[in-house]
Amino acid sequence: MTAITGRVRSAAPAIVVGIVLLGAWEGLVRLFGVQEFLLPRPSSIATALGEQWAGSADTLGTVPLREAGLNTGIIAVTGLLLGVALGVVLALVAVRFTRLGEAFTPFAVAVNATPIVALAPIFNAWFGLTSAFSNQAVVLVVVFFPVFINTVRGLTDVHPDQLELMRSYAASETTILRRVRIPNALPFFLTSLRLAAPLSVIAAIVAEYFGGPQSRIGPVITQNASFARYDAAWAAIVVASAIGLGLFILAVAIERFALPHRPTEGE
C-alpha cells in the first residue's frame, strides 16, 4: 500500500507539470491566434486522435491510427527483439573469443556514433520496398550497437580480484562466464535496453519515411501533413510517442524486476 501511494506521490509533480504545460500550450495558441498548421491546439489534436483512431471519420485515404500504430509497433518491437538478441549473442561471442572481440568492439563503438538510420533507403533496395524486414533491419541495426557495446562492457568490467578468486577455485572459463561475467553484465544490459527501447520506435518511423507500405505511422504523418491536416499528423505523432513511452516504461519495469536487490542509483 505505502509503496503504491509513494509511487503516486513521486509521480505527482510530473503529472502536474504535464497538465500545466498542456494548459499553457492550449492557452497560448488561443491567446495569440496561432495558425493550426503551425501548431494545433492540444484539444484539436485530441479530437483528431479520437476521430482517426478507429477510422470512424474521414481519413482521406490514410489508415486508422490504431492500425498504423499497431503495424509500426510490431516493426519496432520485432526489430528491437532481433537487435537485442543479436547484440547479446555477439557480445558473448566477442568475450569468449577475446581476439575477435578486441578487433570488433572498437569498430562497433565507431559505428554506433554514426547516424545508422541513414541506411534506410539502402535497406529498402536490399530487402524490397514492401518487405517489413527493410524497416525491421533498420531498427535491428540501430538497437544492436548500444546493446552490444554495453553488454561487452558488463561482461569484461569484472574486478580482477573476483577473477583471481574464481581461478583459485579452479573454475573454467565457462563457469566464470556463467557465475561472474553474465550476472555482472546484467545491469549494463538492462541499461542498454532502456536506451534501445525508445530508439526502436524512432528508427522504425524514420525508416518508414523513406517509403514502404502506407499503413504505418511514418507515412500517415507525411500524408496528413501534405494534406495540411496537421491535427491528424500530430495525432499520429502522439500515437508514436505513446508506443515509445510504453516500451521505455516496459524496459524500466524489467530493470526493476530483474534487479530488485540493487541499491537504487538516483536518476
Add this chain to the structure above:
Amino acid sequence: MESTTDATEPAVAIRGVVKVFGAGTDEALTAIDGIDLTIAPGEFVSLIGPSGCGKSTLLRLIADLLPLTGGEISVFGKSAEAGRVDQDYGMAFQSAGLFDWRTVAANIELPLELMGWSKADRRARSAEMLELVKLPEFGDRYPWQLSGGMQQRVAIARALAFRPRLLLMDEPFGALDEMTREHMQNELLAIVADLDTTVVFVTHSIPEAAFLSDRVVVLSPRPGRIHSIVDVPMQARTAELREHSEFFKTATEIREALRAVEATIPSAGAPEPSPSTGEAAE
C-alpha cells in the same frame, strides 16, 4: 595420489623461487629473486616489507595464480597447481571482492557450489560460517547493505567455508579502521586456531604482524629476497598481549629489520610504503 600428506610434511615449501615479469622483453622486471621458505602445518606466517617488494607476487605464486620463472613451490607435498585444483587453500584480498548480486550466504556458498555440494549442506555450512564470523542474522542481506568490516568478515568466511588447510591473505584488514582491525585480528586467530589452518598473511602493519604471527618474514626491496625472519615467542594471543612487553619487543625487532631493509633502498629514501607500481627507471 592424493592423501599422501602426513603430519611432518610442510604446508608450504618454497625453494629457490624466482619471478620475472615480462621475461625476455626489455621491460623485464625481477619481482622475486631467490626465496626459500618452509611453512609448517598450523603455522601463522606474515610477510612484511617495503611496497613493491613482491609480497603479493609471492602469495599469488603459492596460489598458482602466476607462473613461476624459477625454483619450485609445493603445497602439502604437491605442486602448487595440484594444490589449487584440489582447493587446498582459501584466499582473501584487501578488497572483500564479494559478488553484489549474491546474498551474503550465497557469497559464502559459492566455492561450495562450484565443488558440487548439495544445497542443504551448503546452507548448513554457510550458517555455521556466519556464526563463526559473528554475522548470524546477515545471511539474507546483500553485500552493499554491510559495512566494510562486515564485508571483510564475509570474505574470510567464504575463504574458510570449505575448510581449506591453508589460508592465503593479502592485506585483508588494510582498509579497516584501527578498532575494527584489532577486533578482526582477534576473530581471525580464534577461527584459524579452531580449524587448525595454516596462514600466510601479507601486511604492512608491524603491530599486526607482531600480534598475529608465529614467524614474521621481512622481505628486502625489489627484487624481493628474505632479509630476515623474526620468531615470535609462543604466547597466548589475547587482547592483553597488545599491552605486554613481549609484544613490544617483537614489534621493535620487526621495525629494526624493516629499517635495515629500507636503508638499502637507493637514494630517494622514501621510507614510508607508497602505492608505487614499480615503474622506477632502472
